[in-house]
Amino acid sequence: MNYQNISKMAVFAVAVFLLAACSVSFPASMFSPGPTATPVFTPTSLPSPTETIPPVTPTSTPVSAPPISSSNFQNLASLQHWDLASDIVKIIGVALSPLADKVALIAVRYPGQYSLELHQSQTGSLIWQQTLDAKTDYPAVAFSADGSLVAVGTGSSNITIWNVSDGSFSQILKGAAYAVRVLAFSPDGNLIAAAGSDSMVHVWRVADGVAQASYPSRNNVGNLVFSPDSRYLATSSDVFAVYDLTSGNTSPVIYYEAIAPHPTTEMAFSPDGRFLIVEGELNDFNHGVWIPRIVVWNLSSNRDSVRKVPIPDPIQNMVVLSDGQTVLGYDASKGQLDAIDTPDKSIIGTIDLGDLLFMDYSADLSRFVTVTRTSVAVWGVAP
Numbered sequence: 007m008n009y010q011n012i013s014k015m016a017v018f019a020v021a022v023f024l025l026a027a028c029s030v031s032f033p034a035s036m037f038s039p040g041p042t043a044t045p046v047f048t049p050t051s052l053p054s055p056t057e058t059i060p061p062v063t064p065t066s067t068p069v070s071a072p073p074i075s076s077s078n079f080q081n082l083a084s085l086q087h088w089d090l091a092s093d094i095v096k097i098i099g100v101a102l103s104p105l106a107d108k109v110a111l112i113a114v115r116y117p118g119q120y121s122l123e124l125h126q127s128q129t130g131s132l133i134w135q136q137t138l139d140a141k142t143d144y145p146a147v148a149f150s151a152d153g154s155l156v157a158v159g160t161g162s163s164n165i166t167i168w169n170v171s172d173g174s175f176s177q178i179l180k181g182a183a184y185a186v187r188v189l190a191f192s193p194d195g196n197l198i199a200a201a202g203s204d205s206m207v208h209v210w211r212v213a214d215g216v217a218q219a220s221y222p223s224r225n226n227v228g229n230l231v232f233s234p235d236s237r238y239l240a241t242s243s244d245v246f247a248v249y250d251l252t253s254g255n256t257s258p259v260i261y262y263e264a265i266a267p268h269p270t271t272e273m274a275f276s277p278d279g280r281f282l283i284v285e286g287e288l289n290d291f292n293h294g295v296w297i298p299r300i301v302v303w304n305l306s307s308n309r310d311s312v313r314k315v316p317i318p319d320p321i322q323n324m325v326v327l328s329d330g331q332t333v334l335g336y337d338a339s340k341g342q343l344d345a346i347d348t349p350d351k352s353i354i355g356t357i358d359l360g361d362l363l364f365m366d367y368s369a370d371l372s373r374f375v376t377v378t379r380t381s382v383a384v385w386g387v388a389p
Contacts, residue, residue: 071106071372071386076332079345079355083388085373088130089381091115097377099145100364102384104153106373108133108170109382112147112158122147122158124173127375127384134173139164144187145364150212151195159186165200167212177215181208188229192236197251199239201227207241209251221249221256228271234279238305242273246284248305260303272322276330280306283333283348285317285324300333302348315351317344323365336365359385 072078090097090113098112098120109125120138125131139162146159155176157167163184167176184203191198197218201207207221207230225243232239238259239249247258260282272285282303287296298320302313321335321344333346336359345355359376367374373386 073328073371074334074374074387075327076329076345076347076354078387079334079357081388082343082357082385084383085386085388086128086384087381088125088383090379096379097363098142099147100366100375100377100382101147101149101156102127102366102368102373102375103149103156103170104151104369106368106375106384106386108149108153109375109384110147110149110156111377111382112138112142112145114141120160122156122168124156124170125382130382136166136168136173139166142185144185146186146189146200148189148191150191150198151193151369155191155212157189157191157198159189159200159202161185163202165189165198165210167198179208179210179215179217181210181217181220182206188227190230190232192232193234194236197232197236199230199232201230201241207239207249209239219251219254219256221247221258223247229273231273231275231282233275234277238275238279240273240275240282242271242284246273246282246286248282260305262301262303272324272335274324274326274333276326277328278330280304281326281330283324283326285321285335287320288314300346300348313348315346315348317346317353321346323367325367325371327371336362338362 093116095114095116101110107127109127111123113123114120120141121135122138123135124133126133138158138160140160142160149156154170155167156170157165159165163182163186165179165186169176182200182202182204186200186202189198189200196212197209198212199207199209203226205223205226207223207227209218210216211218223241223243224245227241227243229242230239237250237252239251241247246262248260250259274283282305284301287298290297298317300315300317319337319339321337324333324335326333331347331349333348335344337344341358341360343357343359344353347354362376362378364377365374373384376383376385
């Protein structure tokens with residue numbers, strides 16, 4: 007047999023073998039693919055209306071909003087709203103974080119547990135909760151200027167500070183002799199001030215908790231406000247006083263008692279620091295009544311140019327808008343927020359808020375939070 011015949015026979019044999027193999031039945035599982043990982047990818051287009059879209063978790067930073075101004079005041083609306091938990095007996099105080107993304111509440115939960123609660127402002131979801139070292143009857147709660155810390159003063163005379171990120175303990179400040187009524191962080195973040203029922207104002211350094219000077223007050227202090235440059239500290243009771251924190255002198259550089267003896271707690275600096283604006287009542291001896299009014303104090307000239315603005319009712323939760331001229335204040339008797347033009351001495355607008363327990367504003371005055379007995383709402387300029 008020659009070589010060509012052998013090759014032909016070999017080719018023929020292979021072909022027969024392959025045909026036989028094709029006629030054999032194999033189980034399908036032998037050829038089914040094994041488990042594979044589903045690739046993760048980012049879609050390049052929006053889902054169609056018929057597709058199921060997963061719920062979106064709100065981001066920690068809210069959509070930027072314009073600051074409240076005299077021109078957009080009438081467009082204020084409730085942007086987020088949520089109900090308080092059913093076991094919350096009462097709310098003692100509230101603070102809105104600088105970015106308006108978190109709300110801190112001093113709450114009393116059944117059967118009488120006092121705690122600081124941090125909530126997500128858009129949904130009300132509880133982020134963390136810390137039990138307080140004592141009960142408190144005053145709304146002494148505040149965020150630091152950068153939003154990284156939150157502090158609460160209690161009836162134990164202590165101020166406890168927590169880290170906002172995870173609710174971990176930061177430090178305890180001591181110095182007051184009685185219950186803490188009010189506290190505030192300085193705009194530069196370096197200082198924290200508090201006042202209580204001991205007629206003293208105490209100031210600490212935030213970085214290490216070292217006590218700075220203490221400032222005497224004629225009566226229990228109802229409010230504390232730092233100037234925008236953190237140099238001055240204004241306090242109010244039945245008088246108001248301004249202290250220069252850089253001078254080393256514990257005597258006030260401004261002291262004013264024309265509105266005594268009715269207490270005043272509402273005060274605010276203009277954003278440029280030129281004016282201190284205080285709300286109080288003047289005794290009209292001729293008619294035997296107290297007249298609500300706003301006093302605008304020019305700090306650069308001290309007592310030389312005090313502007314007195316009569317208002318129909320006392321206001322609470324007062325702030326000064328960016329123009330340095332317009333004041334917002336809550337009129338509890340009417341349940342409305344008033345916008346007051348201080349140079350023109352007139353009310354230029356009102357917004358109905360209803361009956362409130364507490365209010366607080368974000369640092370940039372783009373949002374404010376309101377608290378009732380059953381709910382919390384975050385307000386801002388409607389888009």
